[in-house]
Amino acid sequence: MMKKILAMMLFYMASSHAALIVDTGTPTDTNGADLYQYQYFAAQFNLDQSETISSIQGYFSNQWGSGTGTMDIAITADVAGKPSTNLFFSSISLDAGQALDWYGLSSLDWLLQAGTYWVTFIPTSVDFYGLVPGSAPLPLEHYLLTDFSGNWGQWSNFAAGIRIESGVTSVPESTMLMLFISGLLGLSAVRSRASRSA
Template sequence: MKLMPVALAATLSIAAPAQAATIVDTGTPTQTYTGSALDSDQSLAGRFSLTSATMLTDIQGYIRSFRSSGILTIAINRGGNLPGSVLYSGTVAATQGTSFQGLSNLNWMLDAGDYWVSFANSGSGMMSRGAPNPLSVAAYWKPGQGWNSIYDPSRSIGVRISGVPAAVPEPATWAMMLLGFGMVGAAVRRRRPVVATVRVG
């Protein structure tokens, strides 16, 4: 019986990562042609909460970009009444037109708590208003003024965030993983060649 492949497969299946799930989805804003400016003079942010440790994998904002050459910067800031220090940030070329656009294939790990997701665009654009399920608070940033709260559901920005819960294995899972590694070790020991020693004289 070949224990090695079976034990290894069983052990890896226990430790396999969970699938990404939607954490935040405000829905698509209804006011496509009106919104809050998102350009080199103003950034926008919205606050969200996590109930458990989570690795963010995708962040999208509903953006109307007037210039295809603009660079979109998306960041996760510490929580509070207004956005705090930046924990993670990334950039992507803005797409001209109106759509959800942003960052994918992330591995941004966050503990449970309150956070802000912020958007900036080096070009010219806006974030449309009227998301059906708005974030709790919105804010804007202007150079020299810092972050200011502008909470108003009708001005809410469109955001989609996906992630993977950072679940801690239960005792039974740990036991199965240890058993699997033990089986792998046993299989390795059984496969070691036996060397015969012959005495001469």
């Protein structure tokens, strides 16, 4: 019986190690902004507790690209309501002609403390030319786009599709689970001793 309980607890711990931190939903139409080397976007998000980011996705295309385009996806600090220094970043490649879909990074291990951050999606090659729709059904509160000079600015009614997933639950919840398992093991040992002495 105890083995079954422990197996269930271990399953719970494994299954609780993934949670969506941000999920704006899929944009409902194709109205939005061009996405290329001189125009890119960012979205602000908040964490109430420390989280380990495991994946980041955006909803965009490289449908007009002249070849395989590259893009940097980063988590940055927030300074005065704008993206600042990259805390973490990695790059993706997207073939020319790729239609609107979710693209991004996975298998990440980016630990962030509680606070306010930006996620940025920045094409880094001239071959990248696509679209980022601005009609996500559950938008974040703050988005920014750049002008041709790379200056961040707001664009009204722009809400890009973004998903950010955490790969590890918060430390307090994990600690509570470990304490609970320890308690079950202790109870099992007490019951075992009691049955041997009877």
